Amino acid sequence: MSLALYRKYRPKNFEECLGQQEIVDVLKNAARQNKISHAYLFYGPRGTGKTTTARLVAKVANCQTRKTDKKFGLLGEPCNHCAHCEEIDAGRALDVVEIDAASNRGIDEIRNLKEGIRLVPSSYDYKVFIIDEVHMLTREAFPALLKTLEEPPAHAILILATTESEKVPPTITSRCQRFHFHKLAVDQIIEKLRKISAEEKFKMDDDALELIAASAEGSLRDAESLLGQLAALDARVTAETVEKTVGQIGYARTATLAGHILEGRLPEALEYVSKINDGGYNVVDLNRELIHYLRRVVSLKFDPRLEAIFKRELTGRELEQIKKHSAIIQPDKHLALLKSLIRAYSEMRYSPFATIPLEIAIIENLK
Ligand SMILES: Nc1ncnc2c1ncn2[C@@H]1O[C@H](COP(=O)(O)OP(=O)(O)OP(=O)(O)O)[C@@H](O)[C@H]1O
Ligand SMILES: [Mg+2]
Ligand SMILES: [Zn+2]
Numbered sequence: 001m002s003l004a005l006y007r008k009y010r011p012k013n014f015e016e017c018l019g020q021q022e023i024v025d026v027l028k029n030a031a032r033q034n035k036i037s038h039a040y041l042f043y044g045p046r047g048t049g050k051t052t053t054a055r056l057v058a059k060v061a062n063c064q065t066r067k068t069d070k071k072f073g074l075l076g077e078p079c080n081h082c083a084h085c086e087e088i089d090a091g092r093a094l095d096v097v098e099i100d101a102a103s104n105r106g107i108d109e110i111r112n113l114k115e116g117i118r119l120v121p122s123s124y125d126y127k128v129f130i131i132d133e134v135h136m137l138t139r140e141a142f143p144a145l146l147k148t149l150e151e152p153p154a155h156a157i158l159i160l161a162t163t164e165s166e167k168v169p170p171t172i173t174s175r176c177q178r179f180h181f182h183k184l185a186v187d188q189i190i191e192k193l194r195k196i197s198a199e200e201k202f203k204m205d206d207d208a209l210e211l212i213a214a215s216a217e218g219s220l221r222d223a224e225s226l227l228g229q230l231a232a233l234d235a236r237v238t239a240e241t242v243e244k245t246v247g248q249i250g251y252a253r254t255a256t257l258a259g260h261i262l263e264g265r266l267p268e269a270l271e272y273v274s275k276i277n278d279g280g281y282n283v284v285d286l287n288r289e290l291i292h293y294l295r296r297v298v299s300l301k302f303d304p305r306l307e308a309i310f311k312r313e314l315t316g317r318e319l320e321q322i323k324k325h326s327a328i329i330q331p332d333k334h335l336a337l338l339k340s341l342i343r344a345y346s347e348m349r350y351s352p353f354a355t356i357p358l359e360i361a362i363i364e365n366l367k
Contacts, residue, residue, distance in 0.1 A: 006224040009196055010052050012089065013077045017049050017056070018192065018220065019184040026179075027053070028076030031060035036126075037177045038152040041134075043165035044181030047219030051098075051132060053181075054159040058096045058128040059088050061157055066125075084124060095124040102133040110137070110144040117148060117156045126157050134160040135167035142169050149175040183218025185312035186210075192220060193227055202227070203236040210315045211242040214251065218313075249281055254289040255321045258297070261290075261337070262325055266366040270359060283355050284348050291341050293322070298334055300326040337365045 011017045014024040030036050036057065042050040059078035063085050066072050071079075078085050087093040097116065099109060113129060121127040131137075137145065149172060152158060160176060162168060190213045197204045204227075212230070216223035230237045230245060243250045253276060260269035277283050300306050300322060310319055344357035351357060 004225070005196060005200075005228040006047075006221045009192070009224060011049070011056070012080050014053075014056055015077065017053060018188050020049055020053070020179075020181055023053065023179045023181065027057060027060070031066075031076035032073055036061050036157060038157055039149050039176040040157075040159045041165065041168070041173055041176035041178045042159065042161045042181060043168075043178065044163070045183050045218055046163050047216075047221030047223075048181040048183060049220070050161040050181055051130070053179075054128075054130045054161055055088060055096070057157065057159060058093070058126075058130070059085050061126040061128060062088065062093075062095070062124045093124070095121040095126070096128045096130070098130045098132065100132050102136045105136055105138050105141065107138065107140045107144055110141045110148075114144060114148050117158075118153055121155055125155070127155055128157045128159065130159045130161065132161050133163070134172075135162045135164045142172060146171055146175070183312075184220050185218075186213050186315055187312075189213035189216060189218075189220055189223045190315070193223060196224065196227060197231075200231065202231045204231075205236070205238045207239040208237045208242045210317070211239050211246075211250070214313075214315060214318070215242070215246050215248060247281075249276070249286050249289045251293075251318050251321075253281075254286070254293045255318075255325075257286070257290060258293050258325060261362060261366065262297075262328055262334070264366055266363065269362050269366065273355065273359060273362070277355055283358055284345070287341060287345050287348060287358050291338065291345060294334070294338050294341070296322050297325045298329055298331075298338060301329040301331065333365075337361075340364060 014028050017024050040054075040057070042053060044050065056078065059080075060066070060076060063072065063078045064082035065079040069079065080086075080089070084093070088096050099113065101109075113131075117127065117129060119127075131145075149158065158176075160168070160172070165173065190209055193204075193209045193213060196202075197209065208230070212226050213223055216226065226242075226246070230241060233241065235241075257269060257272050257276075260272055273283065273286070276286055296306075296310060300310070307319070307323070310322065314322070340361040341358075344361040347357040348354045
């Protein structure tokens with residue numbers, strides 16, 4: 001594998017961009033109607049398609065079929081065949097400039113941008129500047145950027161991307177068309193991982209793919225990177241391989257322990273904790289996972305509508321398990337349990353005997 005999977009499978013048109021339907025619709029319409037804005041802010045969690053979408057905007061703005069092919073007016077998608085589309089995909093386009101604000105934080109970079117943006121594009125219709133991690137710019141750099149945003153030349157498109165929009169001054173954000181990127185649902189991630197595995201002829205068990213997807217917490221890039229890493233092992237990848245690689249406790253273990261506790265089986269619960277401890281897993285992580293698990297179980301009891309939200313974050317199997325446990329919740333008893341697990345968590349983090357606070361919390365609630 002010469003090319004990282006997540007780069008090889010970067011969407012080449014809006015249609016392939018998963019989980020960001022509203023954003024994609026607005027941008028396609030803007031392209032079709034020739035109403036692309038001069039300044040965008042793409043914000044949201046890592047690995048959800050911000051940089052990808054910024055490059056797609058650069059392509060639809062400059063695609064050579066924009067003026068010649070009726071299809072463009074219908075779809076608002078890049079053709080992916082013309083010289084401009086190909087150059088942008090290959091990262092060779094002189095008029096598409098990507099600035100990583102994390103490593104170019106200062107006023108000089110933004111001054112260069114201010115000057116560069118005035119020059120007309122060399123062969124394209126639009127000069128596109130993509131400023132990634134824009135929240136990292138220094139305080140002095142923001143006013144210079146603001147000047148550019150206040151009066152961008154007609155041939156310029158500025159796309160700012162960030163995972164931390166609250167760190168970008170409102171004077172900047174208010175001058176941009178803003179799009180909030182969302183975490184991808186577990187099912188969407190699984191589906192893409194399946195497609196890639198089939199195409200690459202990876203040998204992956206179905207529940208291994210589910211685990212990879214769940215561990216990515218909504219970031220498709222993280223999922224694809226992990227998939228690539230596991231595929232390189234060159235053996236059939238099982239759920240167990242994934243758990244070992246990620247070093248995670250895993251949903252199945254957490255659910256088993258939660259079952260022992262919720263159904264009042266004290267000896268089994270304690271034995272299970274020491275088994276996990278002996279297996280070399282971190283019990284602080286175990287308790288954190290347990291707290292997250294029980295939090296879902298308890299809150300589902302009080303608000304069944306949460307199921308719709310959990311559905312995005314969990315696989316079908318995991319959700320069924322949570323629902324089963326939610327049915328046996330006794331609110332007073334289990335809220336007290338949750339509280340003492342949380343107390344144990346802060347004690348465990350600094351204790352040389354990390355298991356003990358967890359065991360005590362379990363005993364106190366089940367005795
Ligand atoms: N919405 C999506 N649809 C399809 N693939 C995606 C999506 N989001 C991310 N990917 C995959 O993850 C890779 C990285 O995505 P991208 O660089 O666009 O993420 P990002 O939001 O810019 O992340 P970061 O905040 O870390 O910069 C893409 O090349 C693609 O393979
Ligand atoms: Mg990015
Ligand atoms: Zn094109």
